[in-house]
Amino acid sequence: MFACNLFGVDRQVYYRRIKRKVIKETKAIQAVSLVMDIRKSMPILGTKKSYLLLFDELKPMKIGRDKLFDILRANHLLIQPKRSYHITTNSHHRFRKHQNKILDLEINRPDQVWVSDITYIGKRDKPCYLSIVTDAYSKKIVGYYIANNMNTQSSVIALKMAIQQRKNKEVPLIHHSDRGLQYCANAYQKILSKNGILPSMTQNSDPYENAVAERINGILKQEFMIDKYNLDLKIMQKIVKESVDIYNELRPHYSNYMLTPNQMHVQNQIKMRTYKTKNTCKNVLASV
Numbered sequence: 632m633f634a635c636n637l638f639g640v641d642r643q644v645y646y647r648r649i650k651r652k653v654i655k656e657t658k659a660i661q662a663v664s665l666v667m668d669i670r671k672s673m674p675i676l677g678t679k680k681s682y683l684l685l686f687d688e689l690k691p692m693k694i695g696r697d698k699l700f701d702i703l704r705a706n707h708l709l710i711q712p713k714r715s716y717h718i719t720t721n722s723h724h725r726f727r728k729h730q731n732k733i734l735d736l737e738i739n740r741p742d743q744v745w746v747s748d749i750t751y752i753g754k755r756d757k758p759c760y761l762s763i764v765t766d767a768y769s770k771k772i773v774g775y776y777i778a779n780n781m782n783t784q785s786s787v788i789a790l791k792m793a794i795q796q797r798k799n800k801e802v803p804l805i806h807h808s809d810r811g812l813q814y815c816a817n818a819y820q821k822i823l824s825k826n827g828i829l830p831s832m833t834q835n836s837d838p839y840e841n842a843v844a845e846r847i848n849g850i851l852k853q854e855f856m857i858d859k860y861n862l863d864l865k866i867m868q869k870i871v872k873e874s875v876d877i878y879n880e881l882r883p884h885y886s887n888y889m890l891t892p893n894q895m896h897v898q899n900q901i902k903m904r905t906y907k908t909k910n911t912c913k914n915v916l917a918s919v
Contacts, residue, residue: 658692659702665689666703672877675710675854678703680883728810732831733767736805740899741768742797745828747790747808748844749781750851752858752867759867761857762789767807767843768903770884771892773797777871779864786813787822794826807831809841850878 665685670676682689682696689699703709738744744767753759762785764774774793778785790806797804806828808814814832823830833841852858855874860867879892886904887895895901 658694659705661692662689662694662699662702663706663708666699666708673854673882674856676882677710677854679885680889683883683889684881728815729830729832731807731834732805732829733807738768738903738905740802741766741771741896742799742802742804743768744805744807744831745773745793746841746844747786747806747814748841748848749786749811749813750848752777752852752871753779754861757861757863759864760785761848761851761871762786762813763844763847764789764793765843765847766892766896768899769892769896770843770847770887771879771896772847772875775871775875777864777868781813783813783816783818787819790819790822794822794828800826803827803829805829805831807833807841808844809833850882851875854882 662685665688666681669681669684678700679696682699685699689695694702700709733744736744745764746767747762747764749760749762751758752761758779759777760779760781762776762778763772765772773796774789774791776785776788776792804827806823808831810832813819814830820830851871851874855878857867857871857874860870862870881891883889883891884895888901888904890901
């Protein structure tokens with residue numbers, strides 16, 4: 632007599648239960664392996680976006696989004712978002728500041744509004760600052776430059792990169808930024824004027840007024856961890872370039888209805904997803 636019969640358990644039921652357990656464990660191992668392969672290039676990509684990218688592989692295994700959450704949770708692989716904030720804006724200067732032109736603007740195409748910002752990604756002994764220009768509609772990073780200082784020239788280089796890849800120079804374009812010295816400087820404003828780009832600036836220190844730029848900074852830091860390194864400038868430049876390329880080409884964006892920034896940037900039929908800010912007393916739309 633088998634031991635399972637002594638406990639009132641049918642032998643076939645017992646072995647089917649073992650077989651199902653082995654199958655579940657095998658599927659879980661395969662799912663974890665697929666997720667970890669993606670995280671080689673996007674180390675802190677969330678579960679929702681991972682599921683979207685792995686849909687074709689997970690569907691035959693009958694693993695849905697909720698099941699993937701359960702598997703990653705059991706393996707302590709869920710992403711816990713972290714926030715870091717460094718003030719890089721110096722708005723106390725003699726240069727002219729411009730009004731916010733995008734408060735009530737409906738953004739419905741690429742190259743309609745660019746948002747610019749500077750974020751700190753270095754360490755004390757090797758400081759690095761990333762100047763970045765992002766298309767507000769597609770969330771594509773169209774220009775960037777990394778330097779060991781916050782000079783206006785770094786922001787100018789990022790702007791020139793964005794202008795160089797701009798395809799339709801006849802349609803109106805607004806450049807939105809904070810009121811930092813770099814963006815108000817004559818050299819920067821001269822380039823905007825020369826290329827027919829209208830300047831727009833935040834009116835206070837509220838991050839919601841430049842929400843797109845803040846969000847992109849957060850993605851690069853939290854998911855690509857570009858601020859965790861303490862390396863020489865040339866190596867940091869390579870790391871940032873690789874991160875930006877992966878972000879533009881491979882990373883699905885929730886506000887793009889899970890299209891990548893590059894996919895969103897080549898069309899204008901999809902309405903941009905926007906969200907009301909938490910501060911309802913301000914007439915501000917945050918598109919993130």
